[in-house]
Amino acid sequence: xxxxxxxxxxxxxxTGKKLTVTCSQNMNHEYMSWYRQDPGLGxxxxxxxxxxxxxxxxxxxxxxxxxxxxxxxxxxxxESPSPNQTSLYFCASSPQGYNQPQHFGDGTRLSIL
Amino acid sequence: GESVGLHxxxxxxxxxDNSIIxxxxxxSASDYFIWYKQESGKGPQFIIDIRSNMDKRQGQRVTVLxxxxxxxxxxxxxxTQPGDSAVYFCAENGALDSSYKLIFGSGTRLLVRP
Numbered sequence: 492x493x494x495x496x497x498x499x500x501x502x503x504x505x506t507g508k509k510l511t512v513t514c515s516q517n518m519n520h521e522y523m524s525w526y527r528q529d530p531g532l533g534x535x536x537x538x539x540x541x542x543x544x545x546x547x548x549x550x551x552x553x554x555x556x557x558x559x560x561x562x563x564x565x566x567x568x569x570e571s572p573s574p575n576q577t578s579l580y581f582c583a584s585s586p587q588g589y590n591q592p593q594h595f596g597d598g599t600r601l602s603i604l
Numbered sequence: 605g606e607s608v609g610l611h612x613x614x615x616x617x618x619x620x621d622n623s624i625i626x627x628x629x630x631x632s633a634s635d636y637f638i639w640y641k642q643e644s645g646k647g648p649q650f651i652i653d654i655r656s657n658m659d660k661r662q663g664q665r666v667t668v669l670x671x672x673x674x675x676x677x678x679x680x681x682x683x684t685q686p687g688d689s690a691v692y693f694c695a696e697n698g699a700l701d702s703s704y705k706l707i708f709g710s711g712t713r714l715l716v717r718p
Contacts, residue, residue: 495647524705531612533693534648534708549705581647589706590636590697595647 493518495596497582503602504572512567512599514582522585523565524549524593525557527578534581540565541588572603612691614713623681625712627694632675634696638706639668639679642691651679651692681714689716 495516504510516523524539526549536549540559554576556568565584569576579600583593617623629637635656640648654661654668654677661668667680677694691713695706 526708531710533710534695536705539705583647592638592650592653593706595640595649597645597647 493594495582495584495594497580497596497599499599500597501600503604505604506573507571510569510572510601512569512580512582512601514565514567514596515563516565516582516584516594517563518584518586518594519562520584520586520594521562522588522591522593523559524583524589525555525565525567526581526583527551527576528581528598529578537567537580539589569601572601574603577601577603612711612713614715616715616717617684618717619684619686621684623679623684623688623714623716625679625681625692625714627677627679627709627712629675629677629694629696629709631696631698631707632672634698634707636697637668637670637677638695639666639677640693640695640708641688642693642711644690648693684714684716686716686718689714 498513521542525537526534528534535551537555538557540546581598582596585591585593638653639651641651642648652663652668665682669678691711693708693711695708698707
């Protein structure tokens with residue numbers, strides 16, 4: 492089954508404790524992206540990647556890092572999480588770019604205390 | 605389920621009626637538009653897309669209309685069903701610079717009354 496898989500689905504942690512949210516897609520897509528979703532603000536892009544070893548900032552990259560060492564994986568790293576990063580996070584992928592429908596994972600709910 | 609928006613605009617329709625969800629986009633240079641559906645506890649799901657060289661595109665029970673003159677996008681759902689209840693987002697590609705990203709609207713909640 493074609494899918495985007497995120498882990499964990501839920502995480503409660505404390506300020507300053509580094510965490511990684513993994514994202515993996517099995518569709519051989521080149522483009523991958525991370526979004527955060529907050530009430531009333533819709534989906535905002537954090538980082539995106541056009542292909543392996545090619546990443547770029549989205550609209551809200553502060554406090555986040557990403558890497559794209561393999562085509563299928565695109566982890567989101569919070570080096571020193573803060574409460575304002577409490578949010579619902581989505582990973583997405585598309586075959587070649589942003590001008591194609593993106594397939595989304597089911598989300599990761601992060602709570603930073 | 606997950607709460608994606610506490611104060612979203614809400615459209616309430618009777619089962620079997622047609623629904624029209626509207627979206628105003630911001631960037632006149634955008635040339636790609638897309639609609640997503642998000643059910644509680646799930647990620648957004650692609651519904652239909654349209655490019656700026658078209659005014660209308662139809663899918664199964666859904667139609668997207670694009671009016672570039674007034675920068676307006678609409679999603680029409682025919683014979684709305686309870687399973688259509690969800691939050692609907694429009695997005696544009698905001699093609700002004702070299703960034704490769706979609707810009708999402710804040711969403712509309714569709715409630716289908718049985």
